[in-house]
Amino acid sequence: MKALQIPVKLYIHALTRPLPSQAELPYVISSADLTNISDVYVLLETRVISIEVIEPEPIDVIGKQVDALRAQKERIAAESHRQQSVIDDKIQQLLCIEHSPVDEHELPY
Structure with a gap:
């Protein structure tokens, strides 16, 4: 079995107001840009990381x-x-x- 390197783009958001499920965390990391969904999220930056997965x-x-x-x-x-x-x-x-x-x-x- 060989390992695959899969690139993943992560979107790092700050919350403009707390959500019930995110009471203690002011940041949300997602694989999608959440600014299109709600004005609660402000996009801070994006990062591409590589995840190693065994095929x-x-x-x-x-x-x-x-x-x-x-x-x-x-x-x-x-x-x-x-x-x-x-x-x-x-x-x-x-x-x-x-x-x-x-x-x-x-x-x-």
Whole structure:
């Protein structure tokens, strides 16, 4: 396996006002220029760094894809189960409603 040198351009921003998620850090380093998104960010400088990455074998890439698909399948199954439970609860609530004749002189509340 050989190592690849991947250049990455980093954008270093200062915050003009604190964000809830950035309460203690007055600076944000990102791989995108955030000044286009909001006026909260002021671009201070950009830097290009090089990251060394070991080139994966094709079988490793396939393995990562399979792992990601399995995780996605689990998330979908969990969300489906959650939604089914909500629907089951609504059905049970409807089935538990007692029908009783309403006296027209009785206030409904």
